[in-house]
Amino acid sequence: MHTYSVRKVGVVGATGYSGVELVRRLANHPGADLVAAMGSAGSEPRRIPALRQIWDESVVPLDLDRLAALDAVFLAVPDTLAAEVGPALAARGPRVFDLSGAFRLRDKALRNRWYPHSPDPELPVTYGLTERYREELGEARLVACAGCYPTAAILSLQPLVAAGLLEPGIIVDAKSGVSGAGKTPTERTHFSEIHGSMAAYGLFSHRHGAEIEQEVGTDVTFVPHLVPLDRGILETIYARLRPGASAEDVTATLQAAYAGAAFVRLTGADLPEIKHVAHTNFCDIGWRVSPDGRQLVMVACIDNLVKGAAGQAIQNFNVAFGFPEALGLN
Numbered sequence: 001m002h003t004y005s006v007r008k009v010g011v012v013g014a015t016g017y018s019g020v021e022l023v024r025r026l027a028n029h030p031g032a033d034l035v036a037a038m039g040s041a042g043s044e045p046r047r048i049p050a051l052r053q054i055w056d057e058s059v060v061p062l063d064l065d066r067l068a069a070l071d072a073v074f075l076a077v078p079d080t081l082a083a084e085v086g087p088a089l090a091a092r093g094p095r096v097f098d099l100s101g102a103f104r105l106r107d108k109a110l111r112n113r114w115y116p117h118s119p120d121p122e123l124p125v126t127y128g129l130t131e132r133y134r135e136e137l138g139e140a141r142l143v144a145c146a147g148c149y150p151t152a153a154i155l156s157l158q159p160l161v162a163a164g165l166l167e168p169g170i171i172v173d174a175k176s177g178v179s180g181a182g183k184t185p186t187e188r189t190h191f192s193e194i195h196g197s198m199a200a201y202g203l204f205s206h207r208h209g210a211e212i213e214q215e216v217g218t219d220v221t222f223v224p225h226l227v228p229l230d231r232g233i234l235e236t237i238y239a240r241l242r243p244g245a246s247a248e249d250v251t252a253t254l255q256a257a258y259a260g261a262a263f264v265r266l267t268g269a270d271l272p273e274i275k276h277v278a279h280t281n282f283c284d285i286g287w288r289v290s291p292d293g294r295q296l297v298m299v300a301c302i303d304n305l306v307k308g309a310a311g312q313a314i315q316n317f318n319v320a321f322g323f324p325e326a327l328g329l330n
């Protein structure tokens with residue numbers, strides 16, 4: 001049996017949707033010793049009922065000094081708090097895996113617009129999408145883990161845009177389950193509002209649009225929708241192929257980009273569904289090209305709480321610390 005050099009880790013936001021997923025997986029991770037799970041400062045110690053017999057410790061109030069002594073800290077908290085504590089913790093020692101959007105945008109003007117509480121980070125930030133930034137993760141101190149909607153869009157589109165196969169005018173039509181909005185209900189996410197309904201929101205005003213464009217390298221029209229599911233994201237992506245680009249080029253480019261990828265499953269003409277990826281760290285990507293060879297439609301699915309949040313962060317942690325990429329994730 002392989003033994004690993006175990007790292008001391010902590011989770012902040014352990015009572016939230018992504019935090020519970022982090023604790024669930026880190027509690028059984030052969031390379032992680034989960035020594036601290038924290039919630040809001042001043043909160044009472046709490047148990048996580050869903051994790052009985054998996055992790056029976058208590059979630060305790062936020063204590064930055066305790067976290068500073070660890071090897072790695074996962075931040076599953078609102079971006080305003082991550083903006084404050086992420087760089088400060090990373091400067092004190094631990095490597096920080098931030099699930100929030102606080103430091104994902106490299107462009108200062110865009111960051112100021114979408115994350116006005118985020119300061120200019122005083123240490124380098126690595127964008128946390130393992131499939132794209134594997135080489136940088138080895139040295140990374142502050143990892144801005146990729147957002148949920150952006151993960152599916154970037155994994156689908158970035159190789160094709162980089163290969164010059166697509167015309168401008170890409171559309172990402174995205175649907176998310178309600179856990180994407182976190183555990184605190186709002187009028188929009190209230191059961192009686194969303195059950196039996198479906199709503200578009202954030203048209204031309206969702207922060208993930210800027211993140212997708214940053215990583216894909218071209219403009220996209222991004223339209224998110226809230227659907228009556230607890231978890232999962234499905235994105236239908238529409239793009240025109242450039243003259244001279246073929247369906248075979250699309251297939252060959254995606255296959256080359258994800259040869260050996262641990263968590264990207266190319267399904268080709270068999271279009272993926274949310275149920276195929278729920279509770280897993282997979283991003284499934286399928287696609288078809290119209291009979292005239294010009295219109296590409298892709299369908300990508302992830303679990304927003306796993307490949308879109310906790311699983312992605314652990315995948316980044318694994319690569320950052322030299323563990324097998326899928327350790328604790330299968």
Ligand SMILES: NC(=O)c1ccc[n+]([C@@H]2O[C@H](COP(=O)([O-])OP(=O)(O)OC[C@H]3O[C@@H](n4cnc5c(N)ncnc54)[C@H](OP(=O)(O)O)[C@@H]3O)[C@@H](O)[C@H]2O)c1
Pocket residue numbers: 012013014015016017018019038039040041043062075076077078079081099100101146147148179180181182183184304305308309
């Ligand atoms: N949900 C998703 O699908 C998803 C996907 C990707 C990224 N993210 C990002 O991940 C982060 C967490 O999202 P979530 O949906 O898991 O959130 P959530 O369910 O709303 O949970 C938020 C967590 O943050 C804690 N928290 C709030 N304010 C705090 C404070 N001042 N000090 C310490 N802890 C505090 C809460 O603790 P208490 O219980 O003590 O209040 C709770 O544990 C967010 O930045 C979000 O944008 C979420």
